[in-house]
Amino acid sequence: MTQITPHLTRLVTSSDPVPAPVQAVCRLSMLDWMACGIAGASEPVSRIVRAQVLEEEGARQAVLFGGGRAPVRAAALVNGTVSHALDYDDTHFAHIGHPSVAVLPAILALAEQRDTGLPEVVDAAAIGMEASVRAGIWLGRAHYQAGFHMTATAGAIGAAAGTARLLGLPDAQVAQALGLAATRAAGLKAHFGTMGKPWNAGIAASSGVEAVQLVARGFEANPDALDGPHGFGATHFGESNDPGIDWQLPQVRHKFHACCHGLHAALETLGALDLAAPEVAAITLRTHPRWLTVCNQPAPTTGLGAKFSYRTALALGLTGRDTARLSTFSDALAVSADVVAARELVTVMGDESLTEEQAALEVLRRDGQRLTAFHDLDAPVDMAARTDRVQAKASALLGDETAASLRRLIASDRARAADLATQMEV
Amino acid sequence: MTQITPHLTRLVTSSDPVPAPVQAVCRLSMLDWMACGIAGASEPVSRIVRAQVLEEEGARQAVLFGGGRAPVRAAALVNGTVSHALDYDDTHFAHIGHPSVAVLPAILALAEQRDTGLPEVVDAAAIGMEASVRAGIWLGRAHYQAGFHMTATAGAIGAAAGTARLLGLPDAQVAQALGLAATRAAGLKAHFGTMGKPWNAGIAASSGVEAVQLVARGFEANPDALDGPHGFGATHFGESNDPGIDWQLPQVRHKFHACCHGLHAALETLGALDLAAPEVAAITLRTHPRWLTVCNQPAPTTGLGAKFSYRTALALGLTGRDTARLSTFSDALAVSADVVAARELVTVMGDESLTEEQAALEVLRRDGQRLTAFHDLDAPVDMAARTDRVQAKASALLGDETAASLRRLIASDRARAADLATQMEV
Numbered sequence: 001m002t003q004i005t006p007h008l009t010r011l012v013t014s015s016d017p018v019p020a021p022v023q024a025v026c027r028l029s030m031l032d033w034m035a036c037g038i039a040g041a042s043e044p045v046s047r048i049v050r051a052q053v054l055e056e057e058g059a060r061q062a063v064l065f066g067g068g069r070a071p072v073r074a075a076a077l078v079n080g081t082v083s084h085a086l087d088y089d090d091t092h093f094a095h096i097g098h099p100s101v102a103v104l105p106a107i108l109a110l111a112e113q114r115d116t117g118l119p120e121v122v123d124a125a126a127i128g129m130e131a132s133v134r135a136g137i138w139l140g141r142a143h144y145q146a147g148f149h150m151t152a153t154a155g156a157i158g159a160a161a162g163t164a165r166l167l168g169l170p171d172a173q174v175a176q177a178l179g180l181a182a183t184r185a186a187g188l189k190a191h192f193g194t195m196g197k198p199w200n201a202g203i204a205a206s207s208g209v210e211a212v213q214l215v216a217r218g219f220e221a222n223p224d225a226l227d228g229p230h231g232f233g234a235t236h237f238g239e240s241n242d243p244g245i246d247w248q249l250p251q252v253r254h255k256f257h258a259c260c261h262g263l264h265a266a267l268e269t270l271g272a273l274d275l276a277a278p279e280v281a282a283i284t285l286r287t288h289p290r291w292l293t294v295c296n297q298p299a300p301t302t303g304l305g306a307k308f309s310y311r312t313a314l315a316l317g318l319t320g321r322d323t324a325r326l327s328t329f330s331d332a333l334a335v336s337a338d339v340v341a342a343r344e345l346v347t348v349m350g351d352e353s354l355t356e357e358q359a360a361l362e363v364l365r366r367d368g369q370r371l372t373a374f375h376d377l378d379a380p381v382d383m384a385a386r387t388d389r390v391q392a393k394a395s396a397l398l399g400d401e402t403a404a405s406l407r408r409l410i411a412s413d414r415a416r417a418a419d420l421a422t423q424m425e426v
Numbered sequence: 427m428t429q430i431t432p433h434l435t436r437l438v439t440s441s442d443p444v445p446a447p448v449q450a451v452c453r454l455s456m457l458d459w460m461a462c463g464i465a466g467a468s469e470p471v472s473r474i475v476r477a478q479v480l481e482e483e484g485a486r487q488a489v490l491f492g493g494g495r496a497p498v499r500a501a502a503l504v505n506g507t508v509s510h511a512l513d514y515d516d517t518h519f520a521h522i523g524h525p526s527v528a529v530l531p532a533i534l535a536l537a538e539q540r541d542t543g544l545p546e547v548v549d550a551a552a553i554g555m556e557a558s559v560r561a562g563i564w565l566g567r568a569h570y571q572a573g574f575h576m577t578a579t580a581g582a583i584g585a586a587a588g589t590a591r592l593l594g595l596p597d598a599q600v601a602q603a604l605g606l607a608a609t610r611a612a613g614l615k616a617h618f619g620t621m622g623k624p625w626n627a628g629i630a631a632s633s634g635v636e637a638v639q640l641v642a643r644g645f646e647a648n649p650d651a652l653d654g655p656h657g658f659g660a661t662h663f664g665e666s667n668d669p670g671i672d673w674q675l676p677q678v679r680h681k682f683h684a685c686c687h688g689l690h691a692a693l694e695t696l697g698a699l700d701l702a703a704p705e706v707a708a709i710t711l712r713t714h715p716r717w718l719t720v721c722n723q724p725a726p727t728t729g730l731g732a733k734f735s736y737r738t739a740l741a742l743g744l745t746g747r748d749t750a751r752l753s754t755f756s757d758a759l760a761v762s763a764d765v766v767a768a769r770e771l772v773t774v775m776g777d778e779s780l781t782e783e784q785a786a787l788e789v790l791r792r793d794g795q796r797l798t799a800f801h802d803l804d805a806p807v808d809m810a811a812r813t814d815r816v817q818a819k820a821s822a823l824l825g826d827e828t829a830a831s832l833r834r835l836i837a838s839d840r841a842r843a844a845d846l847a848t849q850m851e852v
Contacts, residue, residue: 048645052636056497058484071482147656152609183578183622184629186612188661190651196609199645203610210478219474219625225616230573235614236661 002242003227004138008131008157009174012165018126024383025250026126028390029090030420031410032254033100035394035403037083038426039326041066045195046082049202053078062109063421072109073210076159079105079424081202084151086326088397091261092252093357093378095136095150099252102155102204103128107162108424110209111417116166118415126249128162128208133248135161135226140239144189148236152187152200157226159208164215172223173215179225180211182232253377254390257323259307262287262295265359266310268375270317277318277342279365285310286360289350296348299340306334315342324396402426428668429653430564434557434583435600438591444552450809451676452552454816455516456846457836458680459526461820461829463509464852465752467492471621472508475628479504488535489847498535499636502585505531505850506628510577512752513623514823517687518678519783519804521562521576525678528581528630529554533588534850536635537843542592544841552675554588554634559674561587561652566665570615574662578613578626583652585634590641598649599641605651606637608658679803680816683749685733688713688721691785692736695799696743703744703768705791711736712786715776722774725766732760741768750822828852 018026040046050064053074060069065082069075083089084101092099104125111121136143136154144150160181164174184207187200215221226232233240257267266285287310297309306312306329313323319338321328333339354360357377364370394403406423409415444452466472476490479500486495491508495501509515510527518525530551537547562569562580570576586607590600610633613626641647652658659666683693692711713736723735732738732755739749745764747754759765780786783803790796820829832849835841 045645048640048643052639052643056484056487056499058482058497061482071484073482147661149609179616180622180625183575183614183617183626184612186610188609188651188656188658190605190654190656190658191609191648194648195645196606196647196651199606199640200609213478214474214625217474217478219471219621221622222617222620225614225622228616230614230616232614232616235573235663 001240002138004135004233005175005178005223005226007243008134008161008178009171011131011134012127012161012174013171018123019247022126022247022249023122025252026122026129027410028254028387029100029129029252030104030122030125031394031406032090032390033083033104034406034420034423035397036086036089037065037079037424039088039397040082040085043082043085045198046085048195049081049199050078061113063112063425065424067425072113073206073213075109076106076205076209077202079109079202080205081198084198084201086258088255088258090252090254092133092248094248094251095133095139095154096144097132097136097150097154098201099129099132099155099158101201102151103132103158103162105202105205106159106209107166108417108420110163110166112421114166116417118417119413120166121417124162124166127165128158129252130247130249131161132158134243137241137243137248138238139233139236140241142237142239146237147189149187149189149197149200152204153185153236155201155204156181156185156207159205160211163209163212167212167216169212169216175223176221177212177215179223180215180219180221181208182225184211185232254386254393256389256393257313258326258329259313259323260295262291263310263313265357265375265377266361267313267317267323268377269359269361269373270314272373272375273361273363273371275318275363276320277338277345280318280345280363281366282364283314283346284362285314285346285348286351286354287348288354288356288358289352290356292348292350299343301335303329303331303334310348311343311346312339314346315339318342318345322396324393326397427666428564430561430659431601431604431649431652433669434560434587434604435597437557437560438553438587438600439597444549445673448552448673448675449548451678452548452555453836454680454813455526455555455678456530456548456551457820457832458516458816459509459530460832460846460849461823462512462515463491463505463850465514465823466508466511469508469511471624472511474621475507475625476504487539489538489851491850493851498539499632499639501535502532502635503628503632505535506631507624510624510627512684514681514684516678516680518559518674520559520674520677521565521580522570523558523562523576523580524627525555525558525581525584527627528577529558529584529588531628531631532585532635533592534843534846536589536592538847540592542843544843545839546592547843550588550592553591554584555678556673556675557587558584560669563667563669563674564664565659565662566667568663568665572663573615575613575615575623575626578630579611579662581627581630582607582611582633585631586637589635589638593638593642595638595642601649602647603638603641605649606641606645606647607634608651610637611658680812680819682815682819683739684752684755685739685749686721688717689736689739691783691801691803692787693739693743693749694801694803695785695787696740698799698801699787699789699797701744701789702746703764703771706744706771706789707792708790709740709772710788711740711772711774712777712780713774714780714782714784715778716782718774718776725769727761729755729757729760736774737769737772738765740772741765744768744771748822750819752823
């Protein structure tokens with residue numbers, strides 16, 4: 001029975017600097033998140049939530065993806081929603097949640113209002129994202145299985161932790177802010193597949209920063225509302241697991257394919273082999289059986305369907321399309337002659353010996369040669385390789401010039417939150 | 427296993443008018459709520475939440491208790507918090523929640539923005555309050571016992587239902603708005619005794635109207651997020667009880683004493699006997715044993731302690747103080763000589779044969795006469811008597827002139843929401 005409030009309070013008020021490798025991963029997630037947010041700004045849910053907030057007008061404290069300004073809380077709501085609209089942002093498997101979309105919108109909006117420099121932004125972002133993962137580990141799989149959207153619930157706690165770090169709140173107020181965020185933290189998996197899913201990320205970001213702003217004004221809340229007998233853990237199927245003190249953030253994973261997460265390991269195996277359709281006689285993909293009911297549409301006729309189809313996604317790769325690009329998963333490509341032909345080369349099989357993050361590919365080439373490839377999304381990834389891939393993804397989403405300019409900005413210790421904001425309104 | 431979404435959707439989109447007696451009770455609750463909100467506007471939690479919202483500026487769509495204007499969602503947040511700050515607002519025992527503070531702030535703010543006439547305001551308010559009670563019955567005692575603050579959770583559903591009624595949303599959008607409110611609905615009893623408790627009422631009001639505003643803009647949400655397999659009921663210890671189709675709102679109860687609810691039946695027995703301290707030799711109060719650990723402080727030395735003290739509250743009544751007035755429960759009166767002397771006449775005993783809403787008083791007068799009185803808060807109350815008492819309470823809180831003017835306004839079918847708003851900024 002771990003008490004999470006003192007654990008997170010120590011993390012937030014620690015005078016130890018965030019280790020450099022953790023900061024580096026945090027900057028990578030910031031780049032990835034910015035790319036997702038800028039690319040998602042015109043999605044229908046993004047337009048609706050932004051329009052509602054802009055109709056409310058309000059102090060122009062922080063910028064919105066897609067343009068316009070709003071109070072910090074409202075900007076966190078919009079930018080959390082927008083950056084999760086494409087479902088292309090980062091994931092952490094320790095708790096199964098999306099740390100960036102729940103935490104970074106709150107940090108960036110508050111940092112912009114306070115004209116914070118990038119090093120402090122990275123520090124608060126790393127603490128907030130780390131806190132969201134640890135809160136999620138503390139809540140445990142039972143919380144997620146019960147129906148709670150971890151991104152929304154653990155995310156609100158993380159957003160509160162990160163913004164409390166940015167404000168430098170003392171211990172007693174950090175605990176109260178976490179407690180107050182706990183009474184506001186909410187989000188149901190029942191909205192998966194609807195606009196409600198990205199909105200859940202937005203409400204996490206906005207609830208976290210709202211709780212911190214109130215406590216910073218003198219609002220007095222129960223500092224034990226996460227852990228106490230009627231606290232968030234007790235009421236939300238929490239397991240009270242010990243999250244440990246090792247940094248979790250470096251294990252965050254970025255998506256490199258604009259489709260269902262279940263397809264990613266398979267696409268990685270294909271990428272490792274550098275094949276083209278004309279060379280291939282037959283392909284057999286083995287994956288964890290759970291995915292067969294999630295993303296194994298055999299012959300989809302839409303781009304959305306292609307995002308949930310092993311055969312189509314592999315066929316897109318075999319015919320030379322870049323699966324990092326949103327436009328690759330279009331209705332037209334899903335039914336194009338070469339993709340449909342390449343799809344016929346692929347057989348998909350469930351394999352209980354694989355984890356959910358693994359895939360194995362067997363290829364018979366037309367020249368009779370047999371090739372195999374295996375990928376595990378959970379395997380450690382070299383930082384340089386990760387950086388290159390996130391950069392390539394940002395280029396695919398935003399174009400080379402914008403992506404390169406973002407990368408320089410996020411790497412600079414002289415940059416300020418306002419410089420990032422300028423990029424967000426593009 | 428009752429499905430609450432179709433049940434509430436039918437209620438919201440019904441073309442039947444709300445029955446006149448239900449409307450009458452609703453108007454009474456509006457008067458009571460306005461009095462609580464105006465009287466609570468300077469409480470510390472009220473000042474903090476209002477200051478935060480005013481710092482955000484924003485469209486001047488709806489008025490705040492205590493002055494200032496804000497967007498509808500923000501006004502609902504502030505006015506829900508402010509009107510619950512004194513904990514003097516109405517209660518419904520069918521689900522154990524405070525219907526007015528969660529629902530009326532949302533209705534009034536949206537009605538003011540839309541320049542709605544009072545009859546439509548009363549219609550939407552009655553539907554919303556009724557929906558909150560029925561949602562609470564559907565969730566059941568298990569939800570409350572688990573640690574959820576019914577005012578906050580069922581209240582958000584009620585606020586969504588009432589504002590959907592005001593906007594005249596069609597069936598499909600009402601169901602989506604209820605579903606979207608379900609992913610935002612939150613509030614823990616862990617914050618009882620802190621500023622978090624009234625804030626929970628504010629977040630209910632604001633979450634409900636926010637969900638409706640988004641759906642009215644075209645936001646698409648899961649319409650089954652209350653009832654579905656991972657819906658709010660399943661994730662929040664819901665019992666799926668059938669709330670039935672009889673109107674629950676008429677059974678709402680207004681507080682007539684500015685102290686813990688556990689003292690009210692006892693104060694009613696005293697009021698029935700018209701006694702003064704000098705006539706009394708001894709008093710024995712019998713109450714349900716549960717209250718003995720809640721509000722039986724034998725000799726408190728503060729006004730706050732007096733609110734949780736049978737002996738002190740009865741002594742205040744015996745010495746002629748009006749227990750409807752907030753100022754009666756002051757530090758000075760709690761230790762005044764006549765109150766301390768009168769307190770010594772009172773003995774308190776637990777009695778398992780009484781319900782939690784009942785109290786029995788036995789008085790031995792100095793002249794040897796014995797008197798008894800019994801009160802049951804659950805017993806039906808004559809509408810004329812209720813009206814007189816709510817009016818007297820409003821007078822005690824606001825003064826006769828303001829109370830009379832409010833009463834006239836709320837009784838008038840020619841009044842508009844804006845007229846009520848003018849009174850709220852006093």
